[in-house]
Amino acid sequence: GEDVEQSLFLSVREGDSSVINCTYTDSSSTYLYWYKQEPGAGLQLLTYIFSNMDMKQDQRLTVLLNKKDKHLSLRIADTQTGDSAIYFCAERGLDDKIIFGKGTRLHILP
């Protein structure tokens, strides 16, 4: 079945760029999403990309999509302490079901 994989942890120094990677298996994915979850809170949609796009930029966030390798990444420029959270990659397939990765915990080092 469909699967979405992410590394579980990432540590980055404040001010550096963070790159969170994700791979998925469903080649018929229509949309791919990045969500942020802070402690004790629900999920917040950060950005999304249509499957026919290669890149999307939104302020400090850049999403890159490699359809051939089924690889999605989220780059956060100038990482701040407020970026500390769990980041979820998710894909929506043709059946409209959304499959989430297990999340990457981003830790910011001073």
Place this chain on the structure above:
Amino acid sequence: KAGVTQTPRYLIKTRGQQVTLSCSPISGHRSVSWYQQTPGQGLQFLFEYFSETQRNKGNFPGRFSGRQFSNSRSEMNVSTLELGDSALYLCASSLKVGPDTQYFGPGTRLTVL
């Protein structure tokens, strides 16, 4: 515009009991989806409703059920609770079904003792 609201925020039940969780979508949103989040399994899709009809269902036993009302509010019910049902239950709403952006509520934290 008010966001997605879920009630209650926290719930403690014992094994064998049943529980009903409620979700009020963003005004104007007609699609509501439910997810279960646990440390071990991560986020898993439960079901999706649109115009009072269940459109999609995840791989959960029949103890998990839901419904949607004419005002788009949704409830999910879990009967005969098991310890493994302890989780954060998240509700998300969107304007329509299909590739549309989902907005999540804060969740209901269910603890089964």
